Amino acid sequence: MDSVIEVEDLYYTYRDGTRALAGLSFSLPRGCRVALMGPNGAGKSTLLMHLNGIYLPQRGKVRVMGQEVNARTAREIKSRVGLVFQDPDDQVFSSTVEEDVAFGPVNMGLPPAEVKRRVDEALAAVQMEEYRDRPPYHLSYGQKKRVAIAGVLAMGPEIIVLDEPMAYLDPQGKDTLLEILDRLHRRGTTILVATHDVDMAASWADLVVIIKDGRTLAQGDPSLLVREDIIRRANLRFPLVAQIFRSLPELQLEAVPYTVEQAAALLRKILAGRQT
Ligand SMILES: Nc1ncnc2c1ncn2[C@@H]1O[C@H](COP(=O)(O)OP(=O)(O)OP(=O)(O)O)[C@@H](O)[C@H]1O
Ligand SMILES: [Mg+2]
Structure with a gap:
């Protein structure tokens, strides 16, 4: 199997002693649409931080497109894996929306004309063009989420990882995001979404990975979401x-x-x- 992400026996403990990941393993085929699910505190966000090298494994391994994530490779992996954080206030920080979306492409060393093209396209995709000159801290939470998503789209990553992207989006914003994800999927992008939205996961995902207490509880097609034992153990419905x-x-x-x-x-x- 052509695995694009492999996580092998991953452990992560925060400085205060909280063990967030405790021997987590799974692997994802290239080009798939994955819903990562599990109760509050299961370790989803902690895991996602490992997929683009923000956190490095304390024990175990993470491989992205065959490359092991470590201090030496983290920088390159950040440009290949786009991560949209759960909280846009952790991600959106420039003085204007336009600058914020341009941050990634500028850092990738792209020429100004290409940066502009990507920023225009990404802002149009999330329907935020008219806010381009506004300071992000004056935007609503849902608008900030859209800007954070645009910032990652503008980098054109091979893998896109979104932490609760639907939270705070209005129903049309959710549909727009699903259309964006469909477009990326058709281009061959691997997409991983952490979500509590079982209806979205059931209709959208090719693969569902359910984690609990920092370990994989189940992995398979969305029919997992009609298994009573799994629903109960994973706080789903x-x-x-x-x-x-x-x-x-x-x-x-x-x-x-x-x-x-x-x-x-x-x-x-x-x-x-x-x-x-
Ligand atoms: N910065 C931190 N310092 C200490 N503990 C943390 C920190 N961040 C998260 N944790 C703890 O690590 C565990 C996993 O948290 P994580 O945020 O990864 O869960 P999650 O599955 O994303 O939950 P949610 O569904 O609420 O987003 C939890 O017990 C949480 O309290
Ligand atoms: Mg989380």
Whole structure:
């Protein structure tokens, strides 16, 4: 398998003694869409900080595109893996929105015309062009999140990692972000999203990785999200679509649908059966 990210027996303990990662392992195929899930405090954000070299493994290994993340490679890996932080206040700091989005491309040493092209494109993608001259600290939280996402898009990374990107986005902002992620996916970008949104994970992800107490609890396709044992152990809930069909035991379904498309296909089949 062509793994783009490999995490092997990773441990991380914060300075105050909190053990956030405790022997975490998983690997991701190139070009996949991954939902990283798990309860509050499971270690998701701590893990993501390892994927672009902000944190270095205390024990175990992280490999990105075959390259081991360590003090020597961290800088290069930062330019290949774009990370959108959970809290935009940790990421957005320049005096204007435009400067903020340009920060990554400028640091990559790109010529000014290319920087401008990328900034324009990224701001248009998140629908924030009209805010380009505004200071980011005066923006709403959701607008700051959009700017943080634009900053990472402008770097054109091969892997994009987003920590709770949907939080604080309005419903249309969420749809816009999903369209952006679809576009990146079609270009072959590997996308990892940490999220508590089971409906989004069920309909969007190719692969779901569930972690708890700093370890991998389960990894597989989104049908994991209709497994009662996993739902219970990972503080999740069933996707809404699955909840509807679970409340209809008279249908005697072998497999419960968990996406709108699956549900529509099933209902069509049931309707066709009634007409004959
Ligand atoms: N800077 C820090 N110092 C000490 N402990 C920390 C720090 N950051 C996180 N932790 C602890 O590490 C553990 C993992 O936290 P982390 O933020 O990675 O969880 P998470 O899965 O992202 O949670 P959430 O769903 O709430 O975002 C938690 O017990 C948390 O309290
Ligand atoms: Mg987190």
